[in-house]
Amino acid sequence: MKSIHLKEISFSIIANIAKGIGHPHRLELLELVSQGSKSVEALAKEARMSFANTSQHLQRLKQLKLVTTKRQFTTVYYSIADASIPLLIKMLHQTAFNLSADFKHTLLAYQKEAKVKTITMDELASKDYLMIDVRPTEEYQFGHRAEAINIPHTKLSSSMNKLDKQKLIVAYCRGELCSYADKVVEVLTKVGYNAVRLKDIIMTKSA
Amino acid sequence: MKSIHLKEISFSIIANIAKGIGHPHRLELLELVSQGSKSVEALAKEARMSFANTSQHLQRLKQLKLVTTKRQFTTVYYSIADASIPLLIKMLHQTAFNLSADFKHTLLAYQKEAKVKTITMDELASKDYLMIDVRPTEEYQFGHRAEAINIPHTKLSSSMNKLDKQKLIVAYCRGELCSYADKVVEVLTKVGYNAVRLKDIIMTKSA
DNA sequence: TAAATATTCAAGTATTCAATTGAATACTAT
DNA sequence: ATAGTATTCAATTGAATACTTGAATATTTA
Numbered sequence A, B: 001m002k003s004i005h006l007k008e009i010s011f012s013i014i015a016n017i018a019k020g021i022g023h024p025h026r027l028e029l030l031e032l033v034s035q036g037s038k039s040v041e042a043l044a045k046e047a048r049m050s051f052a053n054t055s056q057h058l059q060r061l062k063q064l065k066l067v068t069t070k071r072q073f074t075t076v077y078y079s080i081a082d083a084s085i086p087l088l089i090k091m092l093h094q095t096a097f098n099l100s101a102d103f104k105h106t107l108l109a110y111q112k113e114a115k116v117k118t119i120t121m122d123e124l125a126s127k128d129y130l131m132i133d134v135r136p137t138e139e140y141q142f143g144h145r146a147e148a149i150n151i152p153h154t155k156l157s158s159s160m161n162k163l164d165k166q167k168l169i170v171a172y173c174r175g176e177l178c179s180y181a182d183k184v185v186e187v188l189t190k191v192g193y194n195a196v197r198l199k200d201i202i203m204t205k206s207a
Numbered sequence C: 001t002a003a004a005t006a007t008t009c010a011a012g013t014a015t016t017c018a019a020t021t022g023a024a025t026a027c028t029a030t
Numbered sequence D: 001a002t003a004g005t006a007t008t009c010a011a012t013t014g015a016a017t018a019c020t021t022g023a024a025t026a027t028t029t030a
Helices: A002-020 A024-033 A040-046 A050-065 A083-100 A099-113 A137-140 A154-160 A182-192 B001-022 B026-034 B041-045 B051-063 B084-099 B101-113 B137-142 B153-162 B180-189
Strands: A067-071 A074-080 A129-133 A148-149 A168-172 A193-197 B069-071 B075-081 B129-133 B146-152 B167-170 B194-198
Touching: A002 B001, A002 B026, A002 B084, A002 B101, A024 A040, A024 A050, A024 A074, A024 B001, A040 A050, A040 A074, A050 A067, A050 A193, A083 B001, A083 B084, A099 B001, A137 A148, A148 B069, A148 B101, A154 A182, A168 A182, A182 A193, B026 B041, B026 B051, B026 B069, B026 B084, B041 B051, B041 B075, B041 B101, B051 B069, B051 B075, B069 B101, B084 B101, B137 B146, B167 B180, B180 B194
Parallel strands: A129 A148, A129 A168, A168 A193, B129 B146, B129 B167, B167 B194
Antiparallel strands: A067 A074, B069 B075
């Protein structure tokens, strides 16, 4: 095989993967399934896309082998196909942030407007804190930071009494575009907790 | 600003970056300018694309701020716009390799057929070797591994007498799809050198 | 001002992509 | 066999993309 042939085949395949994530809907769907197996219905609802459209995009992701499926009776569960995909997407976020003044500005403006303090893992190093994962419990079970407890944002009201007001509460969710943590921090701050949002999220599979 | 709005804007911007690299020609052009500033003519020639097409794709990359330009008289030099881009592309290669049996098989089959031994940095740890960068000198000057000397593949014949036959010669070029290192290793092996190709390439800017 | 060199732009054509609508399929329970 | 639930497929329409051809532009030199 000539090397020019290898190059052409390879670039074609690699570019096709990039093209596959080159649509906002598919990117969002991939980020959602990175957090755990989900049904088409759940994905459509979470991403606020029409059912047929969601299914179409999922077929495209499946064709590219970015996702895998598992049917349980009538329900098909979609999962991330490879551990490198979330890393790829994270890198994509980083590059977009570096390149796009619009994106950077929009993100920073939103954070300022939301009046939610953020903190990095480095900044946390010398502090005493409680870390809470505000995603749905299935996503927590799929993988979470070892030190985090799960308080789904939908159950904040009934769970917040468990929290120590003397401690710094650090909330995280799916990624920088997920607003659950913002909402939780806002509510907790209002009732007197010292709450912040974790800035950089590095998800690990639970042991 | 509503969080749903932020999400939509953000995914749109991020996905657009992915779409920008979602074409084999643009991906190749980006990999080439990652190795140093290049003119349109040089890029068209290296990538074997028509001039007009090359320019069109470069305009697209420029529009997405993936590349920057600098005009010197009549010649426009294209450069990589951000250090995260080569890392993103490398991650993309990795994901494609993991997902695509075709890609993996094609790459491994080519390497087997080329009869070129490869070696990793880890495997080199305990060995005595000479590392050679076989890219054009401008690319070497732009950035290279600190321990490498530059022997452009086009100047192998006149330079190989400088090499010690007692030492292991480790060649590298632009990335896994660049065949210059394969050719150099083939030639050196034929005339009695102990030559291999470096498997994983991690480029650093020269200090 | 004109020529040379390098590059970009514009338009046409063909192809691919995305969303919607509606039909078809897969599976279980009755 | 039929109904219910969930999902996928197919076709259409309109938008977006890619390549080619040829014109236009940018810059320097003479």
